[in-house]
Amino acid sequence: MLRLALRTLRLRKGGFLATFVAVFFGAVLVSACAGLMETGIRSEAQPQRLAGAPIVIGGQQSIDIAREDPAEYDATKGKDLKTRTGTLPERVRLDAGLVDRVRSVPGVTDAVAEVSFPVTVAKAADVLGHAWNSATLTPYALTSGTAPAPGEVVLDAGLARNAGLSIGDRIDVAAHGSASGYRVAGIAAAPRAMTQSALFFASSDAERLSGHPGRVDAIGVFATRDVDAVAARVNNVVRNANAVVLTGVDRGQIEFPEANASGEKLIVLSAVTGGLSVTVAIFVVASTLALSTQQRQRELALLRAIGTTPRQLRRMVLGEALVVGLLATALAAVLGPLVGGQLFEQLVANDVVPSVVAFHQGWLPAVVASGAALLSVVLASVVAGYRAGRIRPTEALAESAVTVPIVTNPTTVTAERLRKNGYVRRGGRPTFGRISNARWVTPTRVILGALCFAGGTALAIVTVAVMSGPVAASTAGPAVMLWAIGVATISPGVTKVTAALLHAPVKLLSGINGWMALRNTRVGALRVSGAVTPIMLAVGIATGNIYLQTTQEAVSNQAFTEDLRADAVVSGPGGVAPELVRRVQDVPGVAGASEYVTSSVYVEKPYESGQNDEGWPVVGLTAKGAVQTTATQVTAGGLDALSGNTVAVPAKLAADLGRGVGDSMTLRLGDGARADVRIVALLTQRPGFENFVLPAELVAPHTTAGLAPQLLVRAAPGVDTATLTTRVREATTGFPVRVGDRDALIAAHTKGNEVGAWVNYLLVGMIMAYTVISVVNTLVMATMRRRREFGLQRLSGFTRAQVLRMAGIEGGLTALIGIVLGTVVAAGSIVPFCLVASDSLLPSGPVSIYLVVIGLAAALALAATFVPAWFATRGRPAEATAIGE
Template identity: 45%
Template sequence: MWALAVRSLRHRKGGFAATFLALFFGVVIVMACGGLLETGVRNNAPPERLARADVLVTGDRSYGLPGRSADDAESAVLEERVPVDGAALDAVRGVDGVGTAVAERTFDAALLTEGGGRTDVRGHGWASAPLAPYELQGGGESDGESGARKGRAPQGPDEVVLDARTARAAHAGVGDRVRLAAHGGSAVYTVTGIASPRVEGGVERHTVFFSDARADALAGGEIADIAVTAASGQDVGELASRVGDALDGTPVKVVTGDDRGAVEYPEVLSGREQLIPLAAVFGGLAALVAVFVVSGTVALSVQQRQREFALMRAVGGTPRQLRRMLLGETLMVALLAAALGWFAGPPAGEWLFERLVNGGMVAHVVEYRSGWVPAVAAGGALLLTALAGGWAGARRGVRARPTEALAEAAQQERWLHPVRLILALVFLGGAAALAIITVKVFDGPIAASTAGPTVMAAAMGLALLGPGLTKLMMLLLSGPVRAFSGVGGELAVLNSRARAVRLAAVVTPIMLATGMATGQLYLQTTQVAAGEEAFQEHLRADAVVSSAAGGVDPALLDTVRRTDGVAAASAYVTSTGFVERGKAGNGSGGENGGSGAERGTGEDGLPLQGVSAEGVTKTTSVSATSGSLAHLRGRTIALPESEASAYGVAVGDTVRLRLGDRARVDVRVVALFEGRAGYGSALTPATLLAPHTTDGLPEQILIRAEDGADPAGPLAELAARHPGLAVADRDALLDANAEDVRTQAWINYLMVGMIVAYTAIAVVNSLVMATRNRRREFGLQRLAGATSGQVLRMVTIEALLATAMGVVLGTLAASTSLIPFSVAAADSWWPSGPLWIYGAIVATAAGLALSATLLPTWAALRSRPAQAALAAE
């Protein structure tokens, strides 16, 4: 039977090509998502600037969430850099086997040029230069026979060394003077040298070296990490273990190897926290779609061969032989598709990964990895799916009675079985449960975590009931179709009703593509619109003052308030914290154990906004419902009413917070306010929050103008007196926020588009297979007197019917997700987003259906009617 399977493949290239394409692209897409997941789990990030450091000691940003038992422990990544205590440096230097231990000072800076130009750089102390290593070179004007002026290390507070890339960007050489902004101010520095990194691949980020004393001042006196080199002959692993023992009990991490890149680029850790769930969610969705598409394609291929199986039974073929033949055919196609998919999957995954890096989700230093696990998982899952589909089809096929070979038309299959009905009810019940959870449990953007899977669950349930729903919709559509389309419509209706099971196999991928595209795209547009609306409602400022790098000097706040036309001004800084304890005396939570509050802070933490009590009510829309925002000074906090209720606190109570840099602080609740569900942030004094952020300063100063006044001119003069400051209006602030939200949405669009494109391939596959199988029918119709034009009109109406049914069912599936999410995120029953998106989805579905139907039909009509009538189905 294996030889028969091979011959069958040779003579049924069209049907098996469709199965091959479904399997091949399924393996590719699942492998690509699997590669992203493996990349996130491994999170390998080789160092660049710190390549010579054998061991790195950095503050531990991993935080055990409060209110969790030991069996249910969860962790989150703190948003800010966690500084290393100075005592740790002495402890490390005393460890046996340590060659050198350098205290790393790291801070953001910007090189300012005439005309408003700016280059973002990262500042460090010169003591860390040998860790790449960076080596001084000549630069600037010629000096003697060497053709270059020899540089030297920075020594004074007004001296710097630029890396070669930064020097080229600034057109600066040794002896030139440049202006650099950092830590809330700017100053002019003399370039004492140009340095180049002697590390493979170079250093991606622009780098500037200051004297160690100046770097310490600009870093706020904080140590970012300790870079350790091993003594000659010292094993790095043993050294790392001894360093860890010496620092036992301190909140630090000791890393070696490719983990060192996460120290140099802290965004590696935050990117991992986004990449893993993204790859897992879309990988699972892609796998489910692929399984669905592959099983449907294999099942449709088997359905179309019922007469062939009956003929084989009539000439003596046994059920066992038929099963072996079908499974052999499926196995050969599946193995070929999986083998080619294993080669194409990693490049596809790497292409996706590059898009995520370009979008800013993942740090550029993270290495893409796609090993044997995604390959085996993708290939194995779809191979088993194909074999299961082939076995199920073989089981139905071998039951065909030999006498069916004499029938003029295939008998309508019985489609509703107890198992199918149970599975349909399970999926539809799951979709209903997810929809209820979305509305009742979640608020704001987090509701997308349950709204997304709802579409797929509903689509799966509707697909299992597809033949029945197709018959029902045909009853509803048959009257209008007959009334407006004449004989062609009559034939289309009769064909569709007689072939409801096979028609459902065509309608299902259209429904899946429409439902996935509509649900996921409008999910993103609704989320973006809700986020932008919430930010716009919260912001009442007319202008904002910001710095080129490192935050705004708090001393500028009083200067801004005295500026003509300014009614109020407030410092502004954001971060994320975690509530460890509600009312004082409830017990501590967090990493020390204990529950504390009635509800522990989730893994996303509690958003915090640092503001000034004097200007918060005029620059934001927050209005206290209890207590007073004027008391927001010192160690205090104002909470949204929903959060206060969850933590069981009221005005006057004390809340223990874990801030973004791991600092723990007890704050008194001085006000409650009504925040927008899902988008609320707690308010703290900027003087409290800013020192616990990476920059250590407020990010911006929000400004409210006096009625009828325009402070733009005086503020521009203020910015001119303080190089590095920038003044923007309200629209620029809104645009900046919208850009951040849309960047995240664009990444989701990319992943959704990939899956929708795969379902579109399934649509074309199914329609081409179904149409090519009707050559005999078309031939008989033409022998009976039908013209080619009439046949084309008939199949056109059939394609439009299938599209209409698929679009209606897909829209129904999408609505099970969009309506609950819109209610949860935007308090509206109608999702946000332009209608042209839905129009484009419908038009694309119709275009695919028509092209995949009419082209094969046109090809079939080119043959003579008598020849076509004798063709096998």
């Protein structure tokens, strides 16, 4: 049968080309997602500043929160069964005293502390300040000048060249909320290209400007030889210091901790998109292969008539599909890494992934993509070959026949003439077109459809009854595919029903051509459903995911603006100095000013099992201005008591933990530091956007920057925004800050949401592009295979224009059915989410999104039907009928 399959492929290149295209693009998409996942798992960032040290010690960026319950202790793993592990959002620093302990380890020749902090100099971006004694970690070497003394700096060669600075020049450097003048003492160069410019200070200046005296970011260790053995001994020394010891390429994780965070994002994004792509690929390949097999029904029936067994027929269909699948996956394995690399570059360009992360795509993603593509081919070929091998030869030959009575007058076709010439029997049953007795209601379809609809309904109920806020998207999103699979199982039946419902309006608007198109659609429901399914997927996935994203953005922005009462904002590249708060509070026309810092915390005691791996969001405010600058609703206590180790907690969480005003709890701050705090207020916040409120003086020192990045300012009654910003700008003269109005703060928050939205649009766009290809693929293949049918219709009295109008109406009906089903699929996920997130049945976002989606779907369906029909009817009708099937 394999030899017969290969001969069939040679003779039917056009039909199998459609399957090749579907498998190829599916494999490329899955391969690209698998490459992104491998990159996320590796999270490799080559060390730069620390490249000269073979061993690097950094802080442990993860944390374990455990329940203290001996009954749930797992002795085999040495931890509590309820332990939760989270990733700390802020850089975890080490005690500077650890340097001397490491230096005394046998085999260690030297240990050097590293501190890094952002600085602004000569309007240059991406500049980090360091202590000069850590220059050896790269290593940087002086090309001219001398090492810096207090009040002096050494610039790297690139920064000096771009800023036009030379030895002896004076420059203003802004760091840690203040600006000072420094003398350029030297110029240094590194042996390799660096992504960030370096500015070196004397050790005393660097410690002061870092904002974390007595703490270091990392420790570089130099060893004589046998690095691994020395690293093991160093690890024994620092084991209890909340530190990790890394060598090789892993050292980059300490220098660039953001690489790990981006790796987690890549894993999630690629897993969701890859899984969605595999599901879509199975649909597309199955519909394409099923249509191809259906169009060869007469050929397969002849094979059965000459003695081919059902098993042999199935093996032939499987062999044909596997040959096409292997060729498609082989080509996809070559192009997959290229597509994955392009997607990764787009993620880097849009600040989703830091540029220091290296893209990796080895052999494993190619194997995964090939396996997924071939699995879809096997499943599709098994389904397609099942009925071809099961049907009796006489039934198959009858099904593939085309009955076209002769019309005596070929110039005009009317409904009455169709009846007289045998097109329509008594009762309205058609006798023309491709008659099919194929049953679309099968046990498999019924069971699969019932399971998918039940799953989609269950997710909708969970979304409405259990979820709250943006997290509801985690259950609403997967519902799209469940509804899509369920609808796809019944699409032939829905196609027939829709065609029947549209009978009167279509006939009224388009006459006999529309009547013929409706008859063809109803009779060829299985064929039409092969094109309806990808249109439904494209409309459903695009509409559902885009409106989920726009609704999330709108709800997030609304929650942010509802909680914001500030009229102006003061921000600085290195943070806002604490003394600036007092100065702004004394400005005439200021009703209140508060630091504003964000981070995350973990509830350690009492144990809070509901917190996720990212902990609880926290906002740090200044007690004196908290009430004036924010609109957080307080149900008990007061925000004016936020000072020292205190906290305001969401009321619902406090009730779950059995805590109230005056009670204590233990938190782990953003850098892992433990803080015992007293509850001074209970808050009522929008569901899904709950956060803790702590004193800014407690939160800021435990962030990477060490300072609050923003200062919120509220105008007194009768003071307009322009007057307020002018007075605040005058009061902050001499500080490295900028003053903006309320809109600037909202715009900054909106921009942060746009990054996530861009990722969603990119990934949805990839899947839509694939489904669009499948739509064109399926419709072109289905239409071109109807040349004989079109020829017979023209011989029986139809003009070419009538055939083309009929084909165009069929394309419109196919698009309409797919759009309706896609809208139902999208509504199955959007409506439950909107009820939870915004108390509305309709999503947030412009209606133009939906109009563009359905407009593209309709245009593609019409073009992919009309253009092939035009080519199929170019020749003389007699030649078309002689081609046969």
